[in-house]
Amino acid sequence: MKNHDLPLLLLDNAAMSTVINEGEFKSEMMTFEETKAIIEMYEEKDVLRCFTGDLLEEIIYKYLDIQGQHFEYKKISDMRAGQHAIVFKVYITPSETQPVINTKYDSEAKKIQNVYVYCQHIVKMA
Numbered sequence: 001m002k003n004h005d006l007p008l009l010l011l012d013n014a015a016m017s018t019v020i021n022e023g024e025f026k027s028e029m030m031t032f033e034e035t036k037a038i039i040e041m042y043e044e045k046d047v048l049r050c051f052t053g054d055l056l057e058e059i060i061y062k063y064l065d066i067q068g069q070h071f072e073y074k075k076i077s078d079m080r081a082g083q084h085a086i087v088f089k090v091y092i093t094p095s096e097t098q099p100v101i102n103t104k105y106d107s108e109a110k111k112i113q114n115v116y117v118y119c120q121h122i123v124k125m126a
Helices: 013-019 032-040 054-063
Strands: 008-011 025-030 047-049 084-094 100-102 108-110 113-124
Touching (some): 008 013, 032 113, 054 113
8 A cells, every 4th residue: 555644553552542532433353464464565664653662563573474674653643534553452461370480691580471462453434
């Protein structure tokens, strides 16, 4: 897709609450494969990353297997009609088991949380 006026927005939980102010939106849950397909429909310059954080960037590049793209960061305050966004929803639960492992630095590390991520596609209809 080549539409510089309406770039694809990549959001996290906090950025989503900022860009969805008022209007009519359509939302659907997506698999990682579907998410990758949508992102790959856009040229790199037509995708804006509206969050900061290494965890989500690792998910985008590693788990979605998107190579060589580094999306420009921009803080967005409102979506426009017809604009699409992908939301990487982070869900953290306490660990029910707390195994201890030895790190490569010969220190101990304890698991304290489980981190889950799922994807959501949002379109502003009006």
